[in-house]
Amino acid sequence: MIVKETKNYEKVEQYNVEVTEVIAENYKSIITNLGEDVHREGILNTPVRAAKAMQYLTHGYQLDPLEILKSAMFTEDHKHMIIVKDIEVYSMCEHHMLPFFGKAHIAYIPNGKIVGLSKIPRIVDAFARRMQVQERLTDQIKNCIQDALNPLGVAVVIEAQHMCMQMRGIQKQNSVTTTSSFTGAFEKDKTRKEFISLISNKFS
Secondary structure, X not given: OEEEEOOOOEEEEOOOHHHHHHHHHHHHHHHHHOOOOOXXXXXXXXXXXXXXXHHHHOHHHHOOHHHHHHOOEXXXXXXXXXXXXXXXXXXXXXXXXXXXXXXXXXXXXXXOEEEOOOHHHHHHHHHHOOEEOHHHHHHHHHHHHHHHHXXXXXXXXXXXXXXXXXXXXXXXXXXXXXXXXXXXHHHOHHHHHHHHHHHHOOOO
């Protein structure tokens, strides 16, 4: 951990120094090969900044989502749907290393165990802060909740915009990709429709 003190506040940055140096050297090569001057004032510290940023954007590799959930599990006799919706998602497309971002909506029906509500967004981050595809991310979140809690069912829907579609390639700026994954009770049409209705209602 590197701590930098300034006049008005203390800035804490966490990163691996050796990894930062290696990644920064690679960024210098990339920037040079793109035709930019790595010694120009505005670019001078960019390789190090980018190296630190990339470590943060992929810090999910250092986290164990299953352990995150297991750290806050409680016995509770509740058999109705629990929904955490509009969870912000920021991830990195593994094909072009460009961001995709949006919202995740997650529900489960307990089977004797519930989990602290804050842990659900935490596992979303743990999986999202990696090189990803949206389809896999959706399944990983679902499978993690199913494995940790063994609930009667899990539902995950992610709606995201992909910069690899908006900034390059087809360049469709308003396109949104929706993925979904269900287990157990949510595979039944009635339960799934209830979930979709609840996450679509702004006042639910």
